[in-house]
Amino acid sequence: MSTAGKGGVKPGHLVVSGIFGGICAGAALFSIIIVPIPGLPGGSGFWIPAGLYFALTLWFGFWGALAGHIGTFIGMGPFFGFTFQVWADGALGDFFAPLINLAIFRATKADPELKTRRDLAIWIVSVIISTCLASMWIHYVNYSFGTITFDFWKWGVIAYTIGDSLAVLIIGTLLLKTATKYFKTFPYYVKGLFS
């Protein structure tokens, strides 16, 4: 197997977003183990799709994050009884978080295969940082819209960061360690942001 080289953006990248977005949608609709906190909509739980789109973003860059965004927007949106603002905001946070993680990976030149301790340490730290920043954003928007109080903002950030980070560190690590070397041979593997 040879590793794919860096080329331009191709229509196939959108196909990748579509296919994995569809897969993430099913996972987003069902595979959450919710830890309900009264007064805090959509802010806590073991969010399994997060593990998928963090890995997808390290493999397919922007297109992987877009897949996660499409999946969570469709999957968690109309079905959970949240207002549009809550689920659109959540899906946007799920778009930012893996991109922040990707930016840290690119800046530190870490390898998604996580073969070295350095790569693994960068992965763990970047997941916690990006998840925390996304949760601050998501709950700030919810706070701005009056959906939650500031007291719930704090608990929302803590609960979301713990829940999402755990899911990403368990599922994402498993995926990156087992599948990255194979995805690297795929022509649509992304080495930068878009290609």
Add this chain to the structure above:
Amino acid sequence: MANLPLPYAELFQLVTIIYAVIAVAAVLWNRRLDKSSRYYGFSKAFAIFMVVVTVFLVISYIAQATFMKWI
């Protein structure tokens, strides 16, 4: 849980079965390919991805079914 075409638990089971079928198809596709094929890497990675997604769907189902007393 409004707007779902089936009751949540039944739709969950159906989607899990569909994902499992896709995972099995991906594994079989990978086994049929030669290692020199340009699709070998993708099919292997996709099979791993689908197996992991399906396993965690099952875990999620068991967890939700337990919490919501479906089983």
